[in-house]
Amino acid sequence: MTAPLDALFLAEVNQHLGIAHKVCRMYVSAVEEQEDLLQEIMYQLWRSYASFQHQARFSTWMYQVCLNTAITCLRKNQKNKAKALTGKHLQIPDYTYAPSEDHLEILYRAIGNLTAVNKALILLYLEDLSYEEMAQITGLTVSNVSVRLVRTKKELEKQLNNLSKTENVRHDRVKK
Incomplete structure (x- = not known):
């Protein structure tokens, strides 16, 4: 790229920049993984900027690149983890209770249980984007965005209820 374009x-x-940070936080929970994903997102943005046609707003284009990069990285990591899971590498998740965990953390955990596309839709919904903008970013139709959002909100509500119950049980155990 040229200096003015840079x-x-x-x-x-x-x-x-907040868009990239939100996408990273939405798709990976470990800070180190978020930093790695952010680097990959910045690289992909830099690589594809010269082809950005300015037909859409920059933020719309940036969401598209960030989400596509996050989903691609997530799929690669899942394939690699699946290959690495043998008996001696199998790890049991850590379910330690963190009493200082606030509602935002519970929300992120609930969103973390959604599919990659549904995570993207919830993120865009929380950003107050229109259905048309969401459709443009995700490649879905406007009606598909609408239907998926209704279903995803219901699924998210169930996840939040389950996580809240789990947290209350853990909190009660800690008190005793």
């Missing part, structure tokens, strides 16, 4: 890219990315 400066424009940096200005636009810095203005919308």
